[in-house]
Amino acid sequence: MRLLPATLLLAGLCAAIPPATAGAEETLRRITVTGSAEVEALPDIATVSAGVETQASEAAAAMAANATAMNAVFAALEAAGIDRADVQTSRLSLDSIWENRSDGGTPKVVGFQASNMVTVTVRDIDRLGAVVDAVAAAGGNRIFGVDFAVDEPRAQIDAARERAVADARAKAELYAGAAGVALGPVLSISEGGGSGPSPAPVFARAEAMADTPVAGGTITLGASVEVVFAIE
Template sequence: MKRAFQSLMLGGALTAAAVMGAVAPAAAQTVQPGVQMMQPPPSLNLSAYGEVKAAPDMATISFGVQTEAATAQEAMRDNATRMTQVMAALRRAGIAERDVQTSGLNLSAQYDYQQNEPPKLRGYQAVNRVTVTINDLTKVGTTADAVVAAGVNQIDGISFGLKDPSAAEDQARRQAVQALQAKAQLYAQALNVQLAGIRNLSEGGGYAPQPPQPMF
């Protein structure tokens, strides 16, 4: 099975209210004798979308080491032994210590359950979860193989992303603004009105890395 590196998609959804110059003067509403309140000019609410695809330049692997034993001390000791082997394997694979982060360590009692009987303690389970950042995509496969061989028995997933998505985000914003301006001009021409300017502008969406899809 081969895996394809799917491009990252970045979406910036921009919503703007463009003020249209009214064909007739703005209507005035009398509130009290001698006092007039001007109605706000009509507005056009539109949204546009910008999307940029960029090849990933980094990956993260999340995995865990799970051990079980009759006592909590044994479960923790076995887990620590395996984690030492895993950390050594990561160093041999060229992964820097700063790119390895422990995301959680959990110890829990394990019980067997049978109908009409109280739970029976079976032992204890220790789980240590780690997230590794890989800055060289050519090392993703070898790193995964290395940690599994060293004792990792849970792979939570591999995701791909950008070290710095700001350039792609800005490009998506520019595309969204251009699309918004074009749409506003189209509506203005169809309605035979003139655009007076932008009343407000808001942004939604953002950087959204996607995992690779398997290809057979």
């Protein structure tokens, strides 16, 4: 008689715990797909690296000449309408210049080279050519690394996100149909890394430049999502 209540209690507990196979089956009845999409956009902002490289026999002279030239570059950028907040020093260096000897002797320092580089943000890319010309006219002898971007890309990225979700659903429907199951509701969505911005080789705005020809072309912005669907 003492075992009867314990037996009944054990039976009740077993009935309350769902079978392990049921949980495993529920976990398996889903499909996970990745969707991606890209959109093209016209850039409205550009950055360019520019600066001055000077040489002299003495380190102080190289730095002094560089400072004079860079002050002229800063003044030219300001005259071109570039805000000081859009000019950032990216490199400042002083290096030794070594004698190039072919006789195997010990090389010695014969001079010094000073370099001062800035990254300039141009918020009107139609004036990028004029800005580059202004830097060169002021004494800038190092100009490279032009990059284009969209200043406020939220709208384009959101459009890519919507298309990425639609791409994920299309893939899931294809897989579900091929497997002979019905696609259920969305269980989860997680965003992956975007694919942009990246430049596309399209020279659509070259004719807008009246000075040094610079083409903005288009850039590509992308989005990627992982979507988990239930299957029925």
